[in-house]
Amino acid sequence: MPCDNRSMSPDRTPTTFAPLQNDSFLRACLRQATDHTPVWLMRQAGRYLPEYCATRARAGSFMGLATNVDYATEVTLQPLARYPLDAAILFSDILTVPDAMGLGLSFAQGEGPRFATPVRDEAAVAKLAVPDMDKLRYVTDAVTSIRKALNGRVPLIGFSGSPWTLACYMVEGKGSDDYRLVKSMLYSRPDLMHRMLHVNADAVATYLNAQIDAGAQAVMIFDSWGGVLADGAFQAFSLAYTARVLTKLKRTGVDGQIVPRIVFTKGGGLWLKDMNTLECEVLGLDWTMNLGTARSLVGGEVGGPGKALQGNIDPNVLFAPPAAIRAEVIRVLESFGKPHTDTATAGPTQIFNLGHGISQYTPPEHVADLVAAVHEHSRQQRA
């Protein structure tokens, strides 16, 4: 694999970014030894931060925030100004792709996302196509802007919803507590569901490749609703299409570095062995899965193949007092066990994260306690 492929792909911007100062996250993704366990938090740029709420108020709406490059850059960097996090993640929404397909995404005040024209019949499925990436230019522009603004401090993660998770919203039209409509289609018209997932997979791959070309240094696929599927249906309707996305992803970024691929299926612990077959570097886990068990199943040995693991503290731990947060952080780090420390070869590694997005009600000072505890105890583990 070339060290620098800037000239290999004609559609790539020859932007030169500042050299990376903290590579602990990328190293851990590749199962390389680090001196501490890197930590970042799903939804780390979010409503629990007063400065985020201030920017959002200026932007007028969630989509006003997400579609404005300057605002998206500003809020992505906000948590990094407060906490010594080891990675940044693009501020955006998992539903930008179906919005670009023409489904009409909106966020009503106090409610979740909603599509104006959900996809519920054969005619609607037939109309679906991979959207023109120009419609998602606001995302790729934000990626480049954020990467520049980061100035090499930490790596930038791009992301997308998984094909199945996008399909859930596309059929239901909004969040659901029973997934009745999307599962009715799955069980009644599996042919339609497969067609939709096929389009979604190609769209997600194109979208993530555009983010990689714009400067993303890792990419994550959020299979937020994979865990609602039955055993058997998960493999056929979620995992297979995540696999399809992964095989189409560019392996290196604009600076020639490997771009690690992270897959997170919420509630997917039971299928970890199935997920081990995915062509990705990192598997994300929620708090229901014991990390020691996960490590023994898919984490591999020193010198052998395996997946890095990302996760998995319950975000509700952040409502406890600092001493309890620290105790739970230690419990999670110890459940994974000591990561390997041999810099000469790959081995089991953990990236510390929540098992779900941070709650809007989280006290911001508690996040500082969590990050400090991860860094401190994980250094002690290696000593």
Added chain:
Amino acid sequence: MPCDNRSMSPDRTPTTFAPLQNDSFLRACLRQATDHTPVWLMRQAGRYLPEYCATRARAGSFMGLATNVDYATEVTLQPLARYPLDAAILFSDILTVPDAMGLGLSFAQGEGPRFATPVRDEAAVAKLAVPDMDKLRYVTDAVTSIRKALNGRVPLIGFSGSPWTLACYMVEGKGSDDYRLVKSMLYSRPDLMHRMLHVNADAVATYLNAQIDAGAQAVMIFDSWGGVLADGAFQAFSLAYTARVLTKLKRTGVDGQIVPRIVFTKGGGLWLKDMNTLECEVLGLDWTMNLGTARSLVGGEVGGPGKALQGNIDPNVLFAPPAAIRAEVIRVLESFGKPHTDTATAGPTQIFNLGHGISQYTPPEHVADLVAAVHEHSRQQRA
């Protein structure tokens, strides 16, 4: 163990019930061979049945229905008039116990349950006590009434929420999508949470024993929200208190027969080995867990110890056309595999059920297709 212990317990009503005609459910609970796989459905008496809606309209409200012995009897028997189900389950709610503790349960139109006085601080926890069973007399009277009305046709299952599931509602005051309040208490004040769970466990045991004394032939503990807990927290805050309930339960009913105990933790597949330590006969599973894997983990061998398994089709399958319902039923039965057929000894058995309560939008005629497919294919499996 005596065959008839009616005279052993002074608080037991010496009611004589009709002899049981269909014992397939009870046999399967005890891992005894049956000529077909017994089937019943969680929430089988419910809003998908027009006759249920008519009775509920006469009762005026959900609690009006649940607290009236005649109405509760009527709706419990309604699904049996339509389908050849192998068990009946008491029509009631999992929140009757905290209501009897004085929390003030209500069901607003179109919403879920709500408590007037949720339990959120030390003072509120200190006030909790096992309620006087006289306050739950409407439940035990309903059990006796239903048992009489069944006239031995199929066995009657009694039930309760698990201590943890009750605590979720008691702290949150209603349903939740993040369990922030109850988990905040768990992580901030584990001492309070343990105190509440201790009271809940004793209340649930007393309640289930009262149902057994009133005529229940099996009892089920619904740990509906155990699956939202982190690994470690599940074992300490849910499983330990379910175990406490189980050790206190009467082992035989008013007619001297063994009363099988079923535990169902929604989303608990990852903890199946932990659950195997419970003193119960049956473990319920949702659709995320492969039944063949579950059988190999906890189902036991012919002649050896083990648990019967109950589950686990996705209730959304019932929205598919009959041919697809049949195919999915066969898939679930085949994933468990052929149950043992040696009538002389115990061995692996399945009780067919949904992995969650039936949806109110289910077409009633599809339930007939599901029940017929279970009976037909499971007989073929044994042929």
